[in-house]
Amino acid sequence: MTFEETELQRLVDEIIRLLEKYRDDPKALEIILSELKSLYRKVPIYPGIITMCLPMVVKSVDPKQLKEGDEVSLLMKDDRILTGKISGIAQNEVKLVNCFESEGQKPCGERAVQLKDLKEARLFTREILHKEWPDLDFEE
């Protein structure tokens, strides 16, 4: 068997690509996830169509093409990301409402955290395939 008999592999490749590309842009990831869920709910039998549509959810555009009402993420030169809805456009300015700012991750060295301050603890497990299905964990 040398052909993909479904488009599922291409879809997984596309999801990985988008997760990597927008890892610092939480709003973009949120919208991609929301569209992915919606597409999968509506056309679960057509992974090829989902693969085709998903990269169109977040697109880089010339700022001059933006218009009022557009939902956008704006990457600033200092690496901040501003997310919101465009409420106005002037000659050299774009106004956003419902705006959020993300700064990405910052190193913070050592920290002590009070358990009483915790809402949830999330445990990370790397190399899950090796743990759950070791005979499929082939050497790369």
Next chain:
Amino acid sequence: MPELQLKRGNIVKMEGLVNLCVKEGKVSIVGGLHEKGSKVAIPRAKSLPVEAESDAVIEYTLGSCGKVEKLPGRTIPREWDVLVEEIITKKPRVVLILGEVDTGKSFFSTYIANMLVRQNLRVAVVDGDAGQSDVGPPTTLGVVVVERPVVFLQEVQPHAVYFIGSMSPAGHILEFVVGIKRMVEHGLEKADVTVVNTAGWTAGGPARALRLYEMELLNPDIIVALQRGKELEHLLKCMDQTKVRRISVSKQVRPRSRSDRTFLRELALARYFEGAGRLALDLRKVLLERCYFRTGEPIDPRNLGDASIVYAEKMPEGLFIVLSGELDDKKAQELKAKFRNLHIVRSWDAKNVIVGLANSNNELVGLGVIDEIDYVREKLAVITPVKDASHIAAVQFGSMKITPGGKEIGTIKPGTF
């Protein structure tokens, strides 16, 4: 009523809606010979060339949008006739037609069939396009045996039909391969030559897989590639070149938009379900096919300790449950731990799912749309044009949701039922 006086060799294009009657002489329509008294209806949005094979008189009436236009010459490429001559001479058992969407594969298949009928050959045409079906309703593959000139294959009563359950081969490659093989077998039993008109799905991994394994399975004697340029070469390179005939697409072929295609499918489904009624099937008496449902060991839902569970069965893949409401999270975790996996269906999920209704010989007798499954009383209610429930021995689950009016309202995830 207006009349057209045609000299031998004259060609006119008739655009529907047109009703015509041959008053004198002989004319050829899609390769089929129509003589005095023959009546043909060309529906709206279709146009066909009518070629006088002798001096002829045609009487016609034009409906809305109908048009008649003289053409300067033949629209059928010469290479089509060369191929027809080869088929008449060699009498291949199976001729397979490849082409992208909107390359005129249906017209071409009909042309070959009509030209062979002129030679008193029996021809079967297998329609391998479940979306834009010429034979049988959408979501099916079908085969017709052509014994007299036809303008459209829809005019002929299907000899057999196979349920796919979807409009596209995507995700349904196995159903397509089995279906096309079975339709070709029917064709070979009844006809001298079987023409297989494949769906226009030709690029991408799954499409390549389908086309090439289908080729291996059917082993056609002649492979006709209808191309505008070189769009099929990636497939043809893997095939026996002595069998391949490259044919150009007629310039008369008009591409259809995606919305046109949906409209035509919905129209065909609406026509199919016209006059349909509600049939209640006893799940203890009919076989359910292409689903997990009713393949496991039944469990009394009261023993599972949650009032929202209305039906349950244990399968090798886990616990299949039907819910009438929300399952408590803690209960879900408990059941998952006990049965390894939970396969959850909501009691309303089945509404509008398209199904195939088969008889005891596993032949499709009709389509249905699920109205309701009563999991407690073990009844399945379908809206279907099939009138007698005693003809139905099996229900085959499809992947589309449609209304009985033919409107496509969704697809379901494979493995839902």
